[in-house]
Amino acid sequence: MFSQAIFLIGPTAVGKTQTSILLAKYLDTEIISADSMQIYKGMDIGTAKPSKNEREVVRHHMIDIVDPTEDFSAGEYLRKVREVIAELSRKKKIVLIVGGTGLYIKSLTRGLFEGSKSDKDFRIRMKIQEEVHGKGYLHGRLGKIDPLAASKIHPSDLRRIIRALEVYNLKKRPISDLQKKDTLGYLYNPIKIGLTRDRKELYRMIEDRVERMVSIGFVEEVNSLIERGCHEGMTSMQGLGYIHFLRYFKREYSLDEAIRLLKRDTKRYAKRQFTWFRKEEGIQWVDITGYTDHVEILGLLKEKVERLRELL
DSSP: OOEEEEEEEEOTTHHHHHHHHHHHHHHTTTEEEETTTBBBBBBBBBTEEEOOHHHSSEEEEESEEEEEEEEHHHHHHHHHHHHHHHHEEEEEEEEEEOOOHHHHHHHHHHOOOOOEEEEEOOOOOHHHHHHHHOHHHHHHHHHOOHHHHHSSOOOHHHHHHHHHHHHHHSSSSHHHHHHHHEEEEOOOOOOEEEEEEHHHHHHHHHHHHHHHHHHHTTTHHHHHHHHHTEEEEEEEEGTTHHHHHHHTTTTOOOOHHHHHHHHHHHHHHHHHHHHHHHSTTTTEEOOTTTTHEEEEEEHHHHHHHHHHHOOO
């Protein structure tokens, strides 16, 4: 087991990137990204990806590893990260994982159930059945097959309901039973540090970030992806901003409306991230409200990091 792993997490735009680079230099280590959008090549501005210069200062992993036309699962992410962790372990370096994608962080702190391969035909049939029989039909069906899974999935969460039915169809066993036995675990005892700000301050920073992204070419970045064949049906293009400006190019929104909706939806995403963080155990929060100097923020983190490392 690799015993030294530090997670630096927090909502979008809170200030993780710059702070993490300083923290990595302080710890003499490398950074593993836990951002589900930064994995895509050519999606730089909209994902607030560390710049080329920043990645030359500190080596980053799990960035620019997938073409935006490809699918990439959390299971694939976890397997690749485990390889990076093994590499860092050989170098005797601390693992520093930085990001805000809940599923990625969950997979790295609590393990991940991979289940089975997908069956697209089955998923299509299930969606048709839900449409024919009415909302709630599939949840009721799941309740008969796997009451425990049904109790944990909201009746309107059709994606997860269909996945649970799909696993049962393929494995002939309830997904709740399989989850107990087939979960990919992690390789370390994690220290989790969260950055947080006053909500109003964070929302102002989100608005400023959106304006800055647009000013340096975010709209043009989306257009270049469209020219490469990316479209709304791809997972990559569902990301914040990408879906908004894709619809702008489809003339569904004006540019001003796309920007307004992006600001609104990014704030909503930050709120959902806070909701998820409340469910994650063991996060040591550092309130950086009012701080804009990342050297000062690093100073707040140093004492907490060292104190927590002593407890390992």
